[in-house]
Amino acid sequence: MMDWTTSHYRYLARQLSRHTLLYTEMVTTGALIHGDTPRFLRHNSEEYPLALQLGGSNPKELAHCAALAEQYGFDEVNLNVGCPSDRVQNNMIGACLMAHPDKVAEGVRAMIAATSLPVTVKHRIGIDGRESWDDLCEFIEKVSGAGCRTFIVHARIAVLEGLSPKENRNVPPLKYDWVYRLKARYPHLEIIINGGIRTFAECREHLEHTDGVMLGREAYHNPWLLAGVDSEFFGQPMPVQSRHDALRAVLPFIQDELDRGVYLSHISRHLMGLFLGQPGGRQFRRYISENAHKPGSGLEVIEQAMARVPEPADSVTDSAIVSA
Template sequence: MPLESASKPETTRPPLSRRFSVAPMMDWTDRHCRFFLRQLSRHTLLYTEMVTTGALLHGDSARFLRHCEAEYPLALQLGGSVPAELAACAELAEAAGYDEVNLNVGCPSDRVQNNMIGACLMAHPALVADCVKAMRDAVSIPVTVKHRIGIDGRDSYAELRDFVGQVCEAGCESFTVHARIAILSGLSPKENREIPPLRYDVAAQIKRDFPDLEIILNGGIKTLDECRSHLQTFDGVMLGREAYHNPYLLAQVDRQLFGAEAPTLSRFEAMQSMRDYIAAHLAEGGSMHHITRHMLGLAQGFKGARRFRQLLSVDIHKTAEPLALFDQAAQLLQGH
């Protein structure tokens, strides 16, 4: 298991590219998930779960920032709206070795709205611009923004264009656009990922109006064929739930989207690549479930997938020999 990083490593780290990335997802893209996804793709940009400024400044910052060098290229997503607090957190991120800091302007949950975090900030472009400027003044790593195309009551293209315009004037050069509006009154976060229609055309218009900005498309993308198609218009693509539920999709990303010559891991080899990491986690007193819960989708699409998931999500809680059970699950992927 690679040593965990408290500062930037001396070795040459992989270059940061936003051509393909996996979205920040609460309760999912923790450090174990990211380590697993990194086994499948060397070039994919990975994001943390959203971390609030309050958690970093007043909580266990070492736990929230914890990661290992194998996860690079890696971005920290922050939730907050107080420029000075965001700047302080950006400094922590840079000191911890992250390649990028991203500001969440897309989360629609009631809990974060009440703290002026997430999509509600789209109604306050000047404040977002102040936040971006404060972070950019504090660090040398890139500061980026992930946002929706609008919110209820502020969903015109003119308002979106004004938002991007004000934030880019503050120095932000890269925007990840979730191509749906967020309906903050009446829809749950899950419904906000499904009910508002996808409007790739609106995101494309932003790219046309701001050709010098890096515009990354997010929302509803499921296949690498779709990624290649969108890359004709956008500078990058970001996948969320599809990358989590069907992680083996990442095994083809380096070859198909980055033109890399690296060999493609089989599903079985991907399992084997995690064994030492899991053994180290168990030796520290951790539970194997902390890691394998992120690997359940590795068997998606072929016979034995149901048994694979049962072993790693149900039987795992009944065994006294977790690594033996892990090996049993891995055997189901032999030859795949």
């Protein structure tokens, strides 16, 4: 979710669900240690609960960044062992680490020693060359032996040779049953399932076998899905009743960002999916696309775009989610 789950998207997501745990985009340890640390860790307090996702493999660097996560107020620190891109592989980051469970365990152990925050791991069910059930169990056992209790499992292998990152999100087949088997084999661990999940009906089915569900691209492209989460899974009322109300709640935040010198187009691109599948939704996206990049563009662009969408009463149902 690099360049997707930025603070600008997360602020919108939080208007739609008060209880969903949100994750940052992956930030490498090198960027945090040698780059502009405050810029990479900047977030709004309204985004909580919020987890910082790290990319890295050096135990000392991971420990340092885990301590930074606590210092900056995050609620969890997560190690990414699932990203398949060539760029991160070359730095021993992401899915390639599944071939080195001892190294992951060493990093997790160092992170746990450096922070009181929960330390979690997001990973694949395997990679090319290490894609057997026994390989997966070895990974889980070594990393849990280092103290990790929560595993977020993308139910696909990552093919590091021959597939692009985009293809790795779709081509390897989903094996949800493997994640179910992990929970059955390791009932003392928290096992959260991820990969290709789009509807509440699918979430309910997965929750029969696992402890939680992570949504990625579906929640980004169709953020209104999140508006039903609090009532469906947490027994709490919906925080907003319409897409328009959600967007209006984001306007003061957008103005604050504009006042900081952020270009509107850098913010508005994360709003494009809010009216997906709705009458006027295409006009909403087109107006923003044609105007947000212009010099001096401000809130009036968002307001004019929103005016192109009628305000029917929204209801969050599985059918609405699928069609959106």
